[in-house]
Amino acid sequence: MRFALAAALALGLGGCLGYNGQVVHGYQLDAKTIDQVKPGASAEQILVLLGTPTTTSTVGGDAWYYITQVTDRSLQFMQPKVIDQRVFAVYFTKAKKVDRVANYGMEDGKLFDFVSRTTPTAGAESTFLKGMFLNLLKFS
Numbered sequence: 001m002r003f004a005l006a007a008a009l010a011l012g013l014g015g016c017l018g019y020n021g022q023v024v025h026g027y028q029l030d031a032k033t034i035d036q037v038k039p040g041a042s043a044e045q046i047l048v049l050l051g052t053p054t055t056t057s058t059v060g061g062d063a064w065y066y067i068t069q070v071t072d073r074s075l076q077f078m079q080p081k082v083i084d085q086r087v088f089a090v091y092f093t094k095a096k097k098v099d100r101v102a103n104y105g106m107e108d109g110k111l112f113d114f115v116s117r118t119t120p121t122a123g124a125e126s127t128f129l130k131g132m133f134l135n136l137l138k139f140s
Helices: 002-014 031-035 045-050 128-139
Strands: 020-024 062-072 082-090 099-106
Touching: 045 062, 045 082
Parallel strands: none
Antiparallel strands: 020 062, 062 082, 082 099
16 A cells, blocks of 8 residues: 555656756747847848747837747746746838847846736725625615
């Protein structure tokens, strides 16, 4: 019986062995490729060199953004935490030539919670008990 319990425990924990919690998401930045991006290059050359951008600008000019994010979780069942984020930006002129490039990191950004699980509402805060008592008073 003890052997079966030990074997079951070993099998359950076996998946945790060798787990490296760091995962790289998005565009894989390569220093040699980034060095080849020069001002004056055409948008087609950048597309061949870097590939399709992660996203593009929609307001105030033309820019392509290549985003990389590194997450880490200490244990498999824990929520991942962002430990590094890079945004490689290529800015273009009106003639679709590279104007400048920028390599932004987490130190350049501003942290905010863009996935909020609550929606603010106007009015008084209602509780379950208050709603129950109000409904009982309506039937009286």
